[in-house]
Amino acid sequence: MSEPLLEARELVKHYGSVEALRGASFTAYPGEVVSLIGDNGAGKSTLVKCLSGVERPTGGTLLFEGEPLELTSPTDARDHGIETVFQDLAVAPDLDPAANLYLGRELRKPGVLGWLGVLDKHEMRKRAAEHFYRLGVSLQSIDVPIAALSGGQRQSVAVARSVAWASKIVFMDEPTAALGVVQRERVLDVIKRVRDEGIAVVLISHNMPEVLSVSDRIEVLRLGRRVARFKGPDTSVEELVGAMTGALTQEDAA
Amino acid sequence: MSTVPESKTNGETTLSSEDEGHTSLAKRLAGANTLWIGVVLLLLIAVFGAIRPDAVLTTFTLQTTLVETSVLLVLAVGMTFVIITSGIDLSVGSVLVFSGVTSAMTMNAMSGGDATKAGWGVVWVGLLVALVSGAAWGLLNGLLIAKSKIPPLIVTLGSFGAALGAGQLISNGSNVAGVPEVLGNTLGTGTYLGIPNLVLLAAVVAAIGALLLTTTRFGRYTYAIGSNEEAARRVGISVTGHLMKIYLLAGVLAGLAGFMAMAYFRVASVTGHDTDNLNAIAGVVLGGTSLFGGAGSVVGTVLGVFIPAVLRKGFVILGVNVYWQPIAVAIVLVAAVWFDQSRRRARNQR
């Protein structure tokens, strides 16, 4: 396989006395879907936060395209083409879907008005509608605050936002948890399409059939450490569950 | 991302890029609190007007109501931004007093102790001193709230006491007279085309505030931070910097309000502003801005600050005991918050 796009080595993260990550390693290659699985509290979300600049790891190193990288802020991560769908979505419920899509990246009007900070709401709205349409996100109206949407629609908006901006890697922390069958298939479609554009997708999910159906590779986290790695097609639910619960261990995984 | 998925699923329409026509203005207004608060205000005026048409609709009544409310409106515009970020600023009335005192004393000092006959140069310096005084308190509030992460209620409760205390220390606890006549005659009580200059200034402040909030990125970030601070941080918005600017804005506007009050009363008063903060908050909340943050408007605030004023005037005209006014305002206020809260609860239960 090609050179890893992103490689985390022996990441440690403490929250006070809680050790959320105890030397966790993780690798993602360009143009692949890699699933990150593990039991509740295994440290998946914490790992994602460390890799998207939200939290700073207590220890360990990070390599991005072969170079050491220190992410000091979410903006830093975004500048490197890293986007994230957080488990708590991190959307602004009082703003409409278009505003959320462009949050932190607002388009401004040309000329003096733009220089004064005036937003080009019309253009953002138009492009947002096109983007949602392309991704098959169903919304009754694009003018309502996100809070007025269903949980699944909100999740779809968060997914749409991440893939709109990612140029290297997208982390999706349980992006399908609240979705119906049709919407879930759509998100999985989107994941494959993004992968086919050469972008790495890191999927976190508790749904094993879903993980098996979409992943090129699977990495397993247990108690804050990587305990196993699998090739997507040659594994089974039993093996994955075994690795997550500690019944099965791989020597070379950590 | 080019493949287009099937666009209809079990009755729910997928949004297409064609049916993104603008929602009609009427529909949007009907959903907004602003409309309702406007209706309430018009109803109040209509009722008082119907009972005593001679007294209510005279320009004099209208003018005095407008003038007395314009200082409060300037405070309330700043407060609107603060409350939309889900913060609060209790210090505005004290900062108003402090700014008025420093401004008046500077002008006096520049004119050998009594600035009554001073010229425009002195007045401009006075304005600058008022704005800088307000900015200083705003900056202090912002630093403690955004950088030190002390709750706004506590920080501004502290500066509420401290700014008033400092103002009284500087002025030895008494009002500062000697306000330049040119200032009093122009900004204070002058008119332009029949409209009091104070009202015009307040209207300009409100208009700029409204534009800033609804059309600019600054406004968008204000809503975003109030709606979900962590989400704002994660998309790279500098939450700390933005909150500092918000409290700075509230401080500067309180400084301007202090200058306006001084021009109108021709004295920098150290008393009578203890409840300015609560009046401003009441106006903002009556205007439909949510104490939970994330929603609100300056237009609503403009309507909101006039409700207590119109009630007071109305009661005076009708001969109702004016002590009913705060009670009436309190009832409307509690109803407004209750309405907002139940709306949010309904929304969050989805």
Ligand SMILES: Nc1ncnc2c1ncn2[C@@H]1O[C@H](COP(=O)(O)OP(=O)(O)OP(=O)(O)O)[C@@H](O)[C@H]1O
């Ligand atoms: N902000 C925090 N403060 C303290 N402890 C935390 C914090 N965030 C996570 N933890 C702890 O770190 C551990 C790992 O949490 P994390 O959210 O990463 O798990 P997860 O694998 O994402 O679980 P789930 O599948 O339930 O989402 C847990 O024990 C959790 O209690």
Ligand SMILES: [Mg+2]
């Ligand atoms: Mg998690």
